C-alpha cells in the first residue's frame with residue numbers, strides 16, 4: 001500500500017468537532033492508532049517480534065503488515081537489543097519506529113540500548129539528532145501467565161533521564177496517547193495494561209484529546225484522593241463506585257504520564273481532600289509511587305490529614321499464578337487503604 | 345567469496361598459517377601459560393588469507409581480488425593523512441599528560457586501517473565510530489579540534505552527525521553496531537541502494553566488541569535485511585588487557601560465513617589494502633549486496649587509553665615486532681623507492697603536521713568552560729517541566745554567587 005506522502009499530522013489540537021464514536025477494545029484502539037499513524041506519515045514504522053502475519057502475540061498489530069507491507073511493519077529477528085538498537089539508527093535516519101516488546105519481562109535485553117543510546121542521543125548531540133521512537137510494552141499481571149510475563153518495570157524507566165514514560169488505561173486514551181506518542185519527537189516508553197487489552201469502551205476518533213503528558217481526574221469526590229495508572233485505574237474506579245454506595249465519594253486521578261509526572265491535579269485534589277492513596281502493581285520501593293509520595297508531602301504538607309498510603313505489589317519477584325490474587329492490588333486492598341486514611 | 349568447508353580451527357585464534365590447513369584441535373599446539381599471559385600468541389601474522397598490497401618492507405604486491413591502481417598523488421595524500429592523524433593523536437596524548445585532557449584514546453598504529461576505510465567512504469555514506477576513530481573522523485572532514493571536547497569534558501561531541509556523516513563516538517562497547525544497522529536499513533528503505541550511486545554505512549568496532557551481543561545481533565539483522573552495512577572490525581589484538589584469545593576461537597573474519605555474508609581479513613597496517621577492500625565492500629553495499637565484514641588485522645602500539653598500563657600485560661617484544669610493520673613507514677619507503685618522493689615532500693608534510701599540532705594545542709588551551717545551563721539543554725526535544733524547574737532553580741542559585749555589577753545605579 002502506498003501511503004500518501006504527507007507531513008506527520010499533529011494530534012491533540014486540531015479537533016474537527018465531528019464525532020466518530022465506536023465501542024472498541026483497547027487492543028483495537030492501539031491498532032487503529034498505529035494504522036492512522038502509518039497512513040499519515042510514511043516515516044512511521046512498526047517493528048517487533050511476531051508483529052507481522054501473527055499481528056503480535058496480543059494481536060495488537062493485527063492486519064497492519066497486510067495493509068502496509070513488510071517494509072513498514074517489520075517482523076524482526078528475536079533480539080530486543082536489536083529492536084531498540086536498530087530503531088535508534090532508523091530514527092537517526094529520520095524514521096519514526098514504533099517498537100513492540102512482546103512482554104514486560106523481556107525488555108531487559110533492550111535496556112542497554114534504551115538507557116545508553118535512546119535516552120541520551122538528543123542530549124549528547126546537542127539536539128542535532130532526534131529520537132522519535134516509541135517502545136510499546138504490554139505490562140502488568142492478572143493474566144495467569146508463567147513468570148516474566150506479568151511485571152511492572154515502568155519505574156526503572158521513569159528514573160531514566162531522556163525518555164518519557166506513559167501508561168494508558170482505557171481504549172480512548174490508548175488511541176490518543178499512542179498517536180501523540182508517535183508524533184512526539186522524544187523517545188516514549190508506552191506501557192499498555194495487557195490485562196485490559198480486551199475490555200471495551202467508547203472511542204471517539206474525532207475527539208479533542210488532552211495533551212499526552214498530563215494526568216486526568218476520572219472521578220470527582222471529596223473524601224480522599226486515589227492516584228493510579230495503567231491496569232489499576234479500572235480497579236480504583238470500581239473501588240470508588242463501591243465506596244460511593246456507602247456514601248464515601250473518592251476522587252480518582254489517572255496519572256497517564258509517569259515521566260514527566262503531571263502532579264498539579266493531584267496536588268489540587270489532595271489540598272481539597274487532605275488524603276492520598278496511591279495504587280500500582282509495581283513493587284513499592286523506589287518507584288513512581290515513592291516519587292509521588294515525596295512530592296505530595298513537599299507540596300501539600302499543611303493540607304494532609306493523613307499520611308500518604310500506598311497499595312502496591314510487594315518488593316518480591318512476581319509470584320506464581322496461583323498467588324497473583326494476593327499480590328495484585330484489588331478493590332478490597334484499595335478500600336482498606338482508604339479506610340485507614342479516613343481513620344486518621 | 346564462497347563458503348568454504350569448515351574444520352575446527354587450531355587453538356588459539358590467530359595461527360600463523362591459514363587455519364583451514366591446520367590439523368584438528370586435539371593435535372594443535374597449545375600456547376604455553378607464559379605465552380597466554382603475555383599475550384604473545386596474539387602477535388602473529390595475519391595468515392594466508394590476509395589481503396595485502398604493500399608489504400612491511402614497502403614493496404607493492406598484487407592481489408587477485410582486491411587490487412586497485414593508485415596514482416602517485418593518491419599515495420602522497422594517503423601518506424599525508426596518516427602523518428597528520430598520527431601527529432594530532434600524539435598531541436592529544438601529550439595534552440592529557442599535561443593535564444589538559446581528562447583522558448585520551450590513542451590510535452597509534454591504526455592509522456592505515458582508519459585512513460583506508462575513511463578514504464573509501466563517500467560524503468553521503470555514514471560512519472558509526474566507537475571512540476578511537478580519530479583517523480576516520482579526519483577523513484570525514486571533521487576538524488580534529490572537534491574531538492577535544494569529549495576528552496576535555498566540555499561536551500559529548502560537538503559535531504553534527506548528520507551533516508558530517510560521522511556519528512558521535514560511542515563508549516558503550518558494541519551499541520553502535522546496531523545503531524549503524526538501523527541507519528543502513530533506513531538507507532535501504534529510502535531506496536538509496538541498487539546502483540553505483542547507492543549509499544552505505546560503515547561501523548567501526550574492536551576485537552573485544554565482537555564478544556558483545558549487540559555486534560552479533562547487528563550481523564543477524566544486517567544479514568536478514570540485506571543492509572548496506574560494512575562492519576569494520578579493527579583487530580588491534582587487545583581489549584584493554586584481554587588478548588584476542590579471550591574473545592574468539594576462530595579468526596574474526598571467518599565469523600561472517602555463519603551469518604551469510606563475506607568476511608575478509610585485510611592487513612590493517614597497509615593503507616592501500618585497507619582502502620581497496622573497504623571500497624570493494626562499500627560498492628557491494630551500494631549495489632545491494634551487503635553486508636560485508638572486514639577484519640583489519642592491526643595492532644595498538646600505545647596504551648588502550650592514557651589511564652592504561654600495557655607493561656602489565658604485554659611484552660616489549662610484541663610491540664617491537666609490530667613496529668617493523670609500521671603503517672606510515674612502509675608507505676614512506678614505497679614513496680621514496682618507487683615514486684621519487686623527495687625530502688621536500690616529507691618536509692612539507694612535517695611542517696603541515698607541526699602546524700596542525702600547534703593549532704590543536706592552542707585550541708585546547710583556549711576552550712571555554714561550558715555554560716552551566718548546558719546541563720539542562722536539549723535533554724528532550726519537547727522541554728520537560730521537571731528539568732525546566734530544576735534548571736531555573738539551579739541558575740537562580742548560581743546567580744546568588746554573582747559579583748554585584750561595578751559602578752551601577754545603586
Ligand SMILES: Cc1ncc(C[n+]2csc(CCOP(=O)(O)OP(=O)(O)O)c2C)c(N)n1
Nearest residue numbers: 476515516517550551552553580582583584
Ligand atoms: C559495555 C562496556 N563494557 C566495558 C567497557 C569498558 N571498556 C572500554 S574499552 C574496552 C575494551 C574494548 O576492546 P576492543 O573492542 O577490542 O576495542 P579497542 O579499544 O581495542 O579498539 C573496555 C572493556 C565499555 N566501554 N563498555
